[in-house]
Amino acid sequence: MAAIDDVRARLGGWAGRLLASDCAGFEDVAPVVFAGDGAAPALVARPRDAGEVAAAVRAAAETGVPFAVRGGGHAYARYGTVAAGLVLDLRLLGGARIDPGRRVGVASAGTTAGDYTAAAAAHGLATGFGDTLSVGVPGLALGGGIGYLSRRDGLTLDNVLGAEVVLADGSIVRASDDENADLFWALRGGGGNFGVVTRLDLRLTPTTVVTGGLLAFAPDPTTVGALLAAAAAAPDELSLMVNVMKAPPAPFLPAERHGTPIVVALVCHSGSPDVAGAVLAPFRAAGTLLVDLVRPQPYPDLFGLAPNQVGTWPAQRTGFVETVAEDAAAAVIDAVRTAPTPVAVLNLRPMGGAIARVPRDGTSFAHxxxxxxxxxxxxxxxxxxxxxxxxxxxxxxxGLSLGGAAYANFVAEPGAAAASDAYPSETLRRLQEVKRQVDPGNLFRSNLNVLPAEAPAAVRA
Ligand SMILES: Cc1cc2nc3c(=O)[nH]c(=O)nc-3n(C[C@H](O)[C@H](O)[C@H](O)COP(=O)(O)OP(=O)(O)OC[C@H]3O[C@@H](n4cnc5c(N)ncnc54)[C@H](O)[C@@H]3O)c2cc1C
Structure with a gap:
């Protein structure tokens, strides 16, 4: 029996939730966000609980089929699918539960940032994610999670309190500071390398009305540096992204700018509205302001400004810089002007604040x-x-000297050096050791893959 038919037989009881290419509805569950080469999986399995996840993991391990785990399906590198193999699609394990008393949110594996943010907002609470609500919470959190609350509260992974994980042998374990602490450390930055996270417990912080939105500037090279300098001097309650980009044909941007370079700052001040004006003044003064959509608004309303990229093909390089000097900014603005694609962008996310207060070895995100x-x-x-x-x-x-260090969640084309770019050598060595303990056969490899450390000689013998 072919391995994939063997998986199909083992999971035969999953009526309507095991879809092969000859099943009605397969086209709806086969694709991920980005199109890539369009290669389709052979089988998509949709478990409903951790026990079913464990059954599918065992089936994948024992048959040796190509295997991928999918949450929200947003990985730029299309990790959530695998040609002619088995996709474990976690979306039916959806749902967010908010415990306002303990300020803890529980995200099941299929929960999107949008589901969770809406549920938390009903209690005046939030956990920071990225800039897009359709992203899967565990997929984002396991790699990092940088967005509108990061300088105040840290990355999403800094707010993970505990996890339930299905390991490669099908066992279901808890990971936290008190249980399986090495696994807990590895999960917070090491992505999907260590198992299937069926549940994440996340810290919530009071967040109601924020002062935020979009500032669009004329493409003056000094504006980029001025925005980054303002961010470096701002209190932690201020998080922002700066985009040097081709202006999209959005109705709120002047028509004559469409398709030409602009500088955009997406800002969020989550501190007291009384001081927001003063905090935001240096940002508004960073250049020739074309559009100012910054206003007090409920936190969830900030989202929706990111473009919908479904079905497209992303080219991307990620890294870290100290600043962007005026000549480098001028070169980027020129490059954007002549880019061969309608969407072309340099995205800058100032770090610092709470991100920088976590010790380098406190989690496996070390930058x-x-x-x-x-x-x-x-x-x-x-x-x-x-x-x-x-x-x-x-x-x-x-032109920006990006290279040699990468943010795992933004890697689009992982090459041979991807793991050593994403993780400094000591972090990578520790991740490889945890990988050896929980996934020595590298079942979970459709991700920014960390290879298991070699077993010590005594174990090999
Ligand atoms: C439009 C867009 C905007 C984005 N904005 C931001 C942003 O602002 N900030 C930011 O930090 N990132 C951002 N990202 C990157 C995003 O965080 C990553 O792509 C993330 O990995 C997506 O998770 P997913 O579950 O949606 O994707 P998937 O492709 O389903 O999964 C991504 C990886 O995570 C693994 N994984 C997913 N769920 C689980 C689980 N439950 N257990 C174990 N492994 C799992 C998968 O196996 C895969 O390797 C953005 C991506 C897109 C496409």
Missing amino acids: RDRAVMATVGAVSPAGAGAADARAWVARAAD
């Missing part, structure tokens, strides 16, 4: 002392212009 996370990206329609987009990204990233 704690870096000033700014930087990503150059171009998005092309599926099947068209991918090579040109990739070449453009490489040129623009080289």
Whole structure:
């Protein structure tokens, strides 16, 4: 029997939740967000609870089929699918539960940032995620999670209090500071390498009305540095992203700017509204302001400004910079002007604040002392212009000296050095040791893959 048929037989009781390419509804569950080469899986299995996750994990391990685990399906590198293999799609394990008394939120594996944010907002609480509500909570949290509350509360992974995990042998364990502490350390930065997280417990922080939104500036090279300098001097309640990008055809941007370079700051001040004006003044003064949409608003309303990239092909390079000097900013603005794709962007995320207060070895996200996370990206329609987009990204990233360190969640094309870019050598060594203990056969490899450390000689003998 072919291995995939063997999996199908083992999970035969999952009526309507085990979809092969000959099943009605397969086209709805097969794709992930990005199109890539379009290669489809052979089978998509949709468990309802941790016990069913364990059964599918055992089936994958024992048959040796190509295997991928999918949450929200947003990985730029399309980790949530695998050609001709088994996809474990966690979306039916959805749901967020909020305990306002303890200020703890529980995200099941299929929960999106949007589901959770809405549930928490009903209690005046939030856990910070990224800039997009459709992203899966565990997928984001296991790699990092940088967004509108990060300088106040840390990365999403800094707010993880505990996890339930199905390991490669099908066992179900808890990980926290008190239980399986090495696994808990590895999960917070090491992505999906160590098992299937079926539940995450997350710290909630009071968050109601924030002062935030979009500031759009004329493409003056000094504006980029001025925004980064303002961020470095701002209190922790201020988080922001800066984009040097081709202006999309959005109705709130002047029509004559559409398709030409602009500088955009997406800001969120989550402190007292009384001081927001003073905190935001240096940002508003960073250049020639074209559009100011910053206003007090309920925290969940901040979302929705990120573009929908479904079905496209992303080229992306990620790294860290200390700042962007005026000549480098001028070069990026020129590069954006002549980019071969409609979407071309340098995305800058100032770090610092609570992110920097976690010790470098406290979690497996170790880039704690870096000033700014930087990503150059171009998005092309599926099947068209991918090579040109990739070449453009490489040129623009080289101009900024991006390289040698990467943010795992933003890696789009993991090469042989991906793990050593994402993790400094001591972190990687520790991750490999945990991997050896919980997944020595590397079942969980459709991710930014950490290879298991070699077994010590005494164990090998
Ligand atoms: C439009 C867009 C905007 C984004 N914005 C931000 C942002 O602002 N900030 C930020 O930090 N990141 C951002 N990201 C990156 C995002 O955090 C990562 O792509 C993340 O890994 C997506 O998780 P997912 O579950 O949606 O994706 P998937 O592709 O389903 O999963 C991604 C990886 O996580 C693993 N995984 C998912 N769920 C589990 C689980 N329950 N247990 C074990 N492993 C699991 C998968 O196996 C896979 O390796 C963005 C991505 C997109 C496409």
